[in-house]
Amino acid sequence: MTDSATGHPEMPSRPGPLNGLVVLDITRVVAGPFCSMLLADLGATVIKIENPKDPDYTRTFPPFVGEDRSSAFFAQYNRNKSGITLDMKCERGKALLKKLVKRADVLVENFRPGTMDRLGLGYEVLRAENPRLVYTAISGFGRSGPNSNKPAYDNTGQATGGLWSMNGMPGQAPVRVGTIIGDLAASFYATIGTLAALREAERTGQGRVVDISQQDSVLSLTENAVVRYTCAGEVATPLGNDHPFVRPYGQFPCKDGYVFFGGYTDKFWKITCELFGEPEQASDPEIDTMEKRFELATYERRVRPLLERWFSGYTKAELEEMAGDELPLSAIKSIGEVVEDPHIAARDMIVSVPVGEQLVRMFGLPIKLGGMPQDGFASPPVLGQHNDEVLRRLADLSDEEIRSLKQDGVI
Incomplete structure (x- = not known):
């Protein structure tokens, strides 16, 4: 069957404004999975693609729940997604990704720049398969500039974006922000950029690359530090719990x-x-x-x-x-007080998501759209859980072809 509004074969989806949108998610850890999860929470059909021999290693991150020791951390960033396995290093795997791209609206990746090109699956190659594809790329330093090939983690973004140098107590060594703000900020901007590019693709039929850097994202969170430096030559330093402009605050x-x-x-x-x-x-x-x-x-x-x-x-x-x-x-x-806060409950910001054999309470969707349900969150996919369903519907593969791919370790 085909969705008459989008032209996509019908896939399971959530209610929401992005219903009918198909997103291929080849990201791992947080910067990327969080972006695609936000799209999924808003109704998109997100297909998480993992290497069958090297899946997303946050599946091994605590805390674990149930007898099968499912990761609640993994679930927190991968709920509401379908999941398939695909080895993009082999030729049959590359060909299969191209087939999926033909039916997709968005592809999100968070490899180091150049990785997808070396695999023969860079933007220009995928664009030839689907000109309206929005290709969202998240990396430490972005796809251009002298540092683009450097490896990066969240702490890299905090360090090179200036935020780390500003955080902590006066007169003491700076302190990293106590969460993965570089990963999270990159995911926020990737989501905004993806939606903007989708709007353009709807209008023109042409997609584009959405190029998101953790360093860029962190820099934009430094509030007044840049203009204080450029206008007054002041270099922001740790202020502890103080503020540079107002007191008491x-x-x-x-x-x-x-x-x-x-x-x-x-x-x-x-x-x-x-x-x-x-x-x-x-x-x-x-x-x-x-x-x-x-x-x-x-x-x-x-x-x-x-x-x-x-x-x-x-x-x-x-x-x-x-x-x-x-x-x-x-x-x-x-955090315990926040989780039990009546106002947080009234805002549906703690939701129950099936993880393994039990329900896990985790943060909900901060984006509140009038009339959109804030419940019914689906469990994260077991590795390769939706191989058959997705490959039949989006890649038009037969049962025999799917069996062959499994036997050869492609999926």
């Missing part, structure tokens, strides 16, 4: 942990002083304006001690309740 201790408080404006400062029973502090001539409170010596001598005294008698929850909708004050929550 950071972390403060309380009875059972820490809170973020950002009441730096005159309006918020006045409300804070009234809330804690000392309204006269708002008109004190030494700290009555935002500019005066920002001056470091004044801040450390007058403002910080006030806040620490005020906050010290209350718990995180009590301070949040006191602040209500009037002040920018939030508890600094552990």
